[in-house]
Amino acid sequence: MPRRIGILTSGGDCPGLNAVIRGAVLKGTEVYGQEFVGFRDGWRGMIEADFMSLDRTSVRGLAKEGGTILGTSRIGPYRTPEGQPDRILATLARNGIDGVIAIGGDGTMRAAHLLHADGIPIVGVPKTIDNDLDGTDYSFGFDTAVSVATEAIDRLRTTGNANHRCMILEVMGRHAGWIALHAGTAGGAHAILIPEHPESLEQICAWVTSVHERGRSPMIVVAEGFTLPGMTEAHSDRGLDGFGRPRLGGIAEVLAPMIAERTGIETRATVLGHIQRGGVPTSFDRVLATRLGIDVIELVARRQWGRMVALRGTDIVSVALAELQETKSVPPERYHEVRVLFG
Numbered sequence: 001m002p003r004r005i006g007i008l009t010s011g012g013d014c015p016g017l018n019a020v021i022r023g024a025v026l027k028g029t030e031v032y033g034q035e036f037v038g039f040r041d042g043w044r045g046m047i048e049a050d051f052m053s054l055d056r057t058s059v060r061g062l063a064k065e066g067g068t069i070l071g072t073s074r075i076g077p078y079r080t081p082e083g084q085p086d087r088i089l090a091t092l093a094r095n096g097i098d099g100v101i102a103i104g105g106d107g108t109m110r111a112a113h114l115l116h117a118d119g120i121p122i123v124g125v126p127k128t129i130d131n132d133l134d135g136t137d138y139s140f141g142f143d144t145a146v147s148v149a150t151e152a153i154d155r156l157r158t159t160g161n162a163n164h165r166c167m168i169l170e171v172m173g174r175h176a177g178w179i180a181l182h183a184g185t186a187g188g189a190h191a192i193l194i195p196e197h198p199e200s201l202e203q204i205c206a207w208v209t210s211v212h213e214r215g216r217s218p219m220i221v222v223a224e225g226f227t228l229p230g231m232t233e234a235h236s237d238r239g240l241d242g243f244g245r246p247r248l249g250g251i252a253e254v255l256a257p258m259i260a261e262r263t264g265i266e267t268r269a270t271v272l273g274h275i276q277r278g279g280v281p282t283s284f285d286r287v288l289a290t291r292l293g294i295d296v297i298e299l300v301a302r303r304q305w306g307r308m309v310a311l312r313g314t315d316i317v318s319v320a321l322a323e324l325q326e327t328k329s330v331p332p333e334r335y336h337e338v339r340v341l342f343g
């Protein structure tokens with residue numbers, strides 16, 4: 001039975017991370033008598049042996065807290081001499097750590113898979129507001145982000161209607177438009193634009209015009225990774241993230257003047273940004289995160305390294321990290337199901 005376990009949170013933060021940590025620590029300490037440490041700032045803490053002790057007291061009241069008490073980062077393994085697997089194994093052994101629980105998104109799970117293949121005892125817990133992680137029906141954080149984005153749509157509608165304007169809300173979603181799809185559907189958007197399904201400017205303007213002609217304020221929801229035909233990459237003018245990828249954001253500001261010019265309708269853009277990632281998790285996300293935290297301890301107890309806990313229907317199951325596909329995209333039929341309501 002692994003006795004001392006290290007936990008880390010990696011990638012963007014996400015409401016529910018603390019609930020996972022609490023669920024895992026409570027189950028592990030109370031049921032299996034395990035001891036826990038928390039690596040600070042994701043993989044960095046594991047690589048540099050920068051960790052804090054996690055006991056029952058340190059996770060008290062955490063189910064409802066946003067962010068992560070451990071901190072997170074996009075600093076990863078393999079990039080420095082200390083980040084090589086043999087050095088990581090030696091660091092873990094030196095500190096008496098028998099296994100690692102990595103809570104993160106698709107990137108974190110890819111890194112965990114590589115580390116497992118290189119001999120590191122590691123299991124995964126899926127998190128991401130983007131809901132783009134394969135292998136799990138939903139990831140916690142998504143429901144919270146959708147709630148925040150839906151409220152933003154409701155608010156933009158009243159000001160849009162008062163001023164007879166077209167309103168555009170930009171939400172997160174680098175490769176997948178799940179937040180846009182769900183929030184846009186919940187908020188009754190007149191068009192939803194997602195990375196998986198390009199729409200032409202002509203089509204977008206036709207929807208906007210038809211809504212305006214009915215005397216309503218057109219409401220468009222766009223995911224940050226959406227591209228117009230002819231754009232080779234998602235809009236980015238904010239430099240690179242900690243892993244060297246372009247930081248997205250701002251496509252709504254690009255679209256607004258184009259739509260205004262073509263339709264003659266005054267158009268305003270709002271970029272929701274990190275507001276959708278902060279704050280308290282919804283009760284759905286608290287329950288999902290807590291269950292994943294509880295159940296990942298079973299993987300650890302049975303030394304089922306190289307696996308990730310996941311939601312399948314209403315059950316928590318586990319899947320091999322090796323079997324995860326690149327991105328869980330919005331399927332065409334899910335998009336076309338709501339597209340018939342656009343305009």
Ligand SMILES: Nc1ncnc2c1ncn2[C@@H]1O[C@H](COP(=O)(O)OP(=O)(O)OP(=O)(O)O)[C@@H](O)[C@H]1O
Nearest residue numbers: 011012074075076104105106107108110111128243
């Ligand atoms: N293929 C990879 N090889 C090695 N390390 C990786 C790999 N992919 C990701 N990582 C490491 O894991 C970190 C977390 O991944 P990433 O930044 O993609 O966030 P994520 O876990 O997908 O979460 P989210 O997308 O929700 O923010 C990266 O910043 C990087 O340090």
Ligand SMILES: O=P(O)(O)OC[C@H]1O[C@](O)(CO)[C@@H](O)[C@@H]1O
Nearest residue numbers: 012013129130172173174241248
């Ligand atoms: O500003 P940061 O922390 O790099 O995060 C932005 C990215 O994080 C995500 O929200 C995933 O958490 C992506 O949709 C977005 O591109």
Ligand SMILES: [Mg+2]
Nearest residue numbers: 105106107128
């Ligand atoms: Mg990701």
